[in-house]
Amino acid sequence: MARSANPLLDANNRINRAMVDGVGGLQFTAQAPPGIGRLIRIPFYVTTSVAGFKPLSTTPVAAGGSGTSTTVPAICAESPNEAGSATAVTGTVQLQTPQISWATLRIVGFEAAVRYPVLPNGPVAQLCFSQLQIGGGANLFVHEDFAPADIYLSGQDSFAGLRDYPILKSPNVAQLNAQVVGPVGVTVSRINFSASLVCEILVDDNYGAHIPGAYARAGALVRQGGSFVNR
């Protein structure tokens, strides 16, 4: 019998080489950029005027009042009392992304960069979010009402999930509600924050079509049934 490659022995050898004999088992990882057009951020801007929410500027933020901006996403949120609210919450402000006319995006996440004071001068006011919607569609958050911004904080080891990864295409925009909870009758430290959509660029008018990340490809977007799912 000629000595030929035996599949049984080959398999054993391959596995041994890969797992046991020191080749594998220990993996080396380096943090890498996500690839062209992946995990890009689209900022939200304050587009409705609600007391207690103002975009930052070179002019100090005066107590009370409101403001809007379509260019500066950095927002100062006051505690309810400073915003003129008699209750423990401010009014609900709507934030909005700009129309992205030059690309078709797939929304894969949401994150917020929130600056709380190191040593607040009283009970800590808390920023909360609700109703992340695209073009007036269904809520992408799993919470129907408000949830603390902390679950969407940037700098976390993982992204918080969403109910769906919908397409964002002009003229549609994404909208988001924000509110601050704080002590009644006491003005406490402000919160400076910004919020962003995490998106994949599917088609860019200038830079062309890209391959999205594995989490946003067809095989990972399987949905069966559901009243919002096109069959």
Place this chain on the structure above:
Amino acid sequence: MAYDDFGLDDDFGADDDGTDELGAMSERKLARLLRLRSKLVAQLPLVGPARQKAIKQKLMQIDRILAKSGYTAQKQAAATALAASGIEGVGGLSFQAMSPPGIGRLVRLPFYPVNATANVTTAGTTAASPTVGSTTNPVFIEIPATSGNAAHILQTPQISWATLRIVGFEVAQKLNCAIQNPGPILIVQDLKIGGGANLFTHEDFADADIYSADQPEFCGLRDYPILKSPNTAVVTVQMLDDVVGESMTVSCSLLCEVLVDDNYGAHIPGPYARGGSLVRQGGSFVNR
């Protein structure tokens, strides 16, 4: 040492009652056979031609018994792989160690505050000349007279000795603010190479925190263009705050892959910057 030195009988225990109630070979007997088989195979290259012939005959006999019992090489390979991957402690638990990215990968190219901007301290600032730019030190300090400074440009130097591929943008910022205040925010816009299109996806300003060096992941860009001398990269930054009297120390960098280095030669870029992952179809800026 001959195959029968292992102390096994010639029929490999076929006359033992090594079967279960359904007549299939027991796992113990199967394991014994496989053990013997591997020992015989290991012996093959070490013995003379006559002994080799005998071993081969025994191997064929074992294979016949294994085949008759329904045990195949594929099943064995699958079972071994399964065991190796999670059950017997070899795999299933994967050990990872953070590693350097490799030669010429993820290098940082600093932006310099080349333009003189009011209330921005650079390495060139003196008491007599408080408003000057710097092309030698990338660190600048925003100390606004009000609650923010004017937007200003940062620029990378010309890198004449290498061809780079831009794969990211990073910001490092340190705040000086009252402990009861949330602190200032740096905003960024218009990251451009040689006067080209904006590489940021936001047409207006965005919070620089999304590009923070402290983030666990890198933020994406619209494209990963080549940066080659005399082209340079520019970005616009601005510090804003809700109160007066706070400051921020900042430095910004491009994340690049060195494709060709005049001194150290050409490198293989990371997988995220290789041809296969830079697929772009269509687009007005894409050369066909």
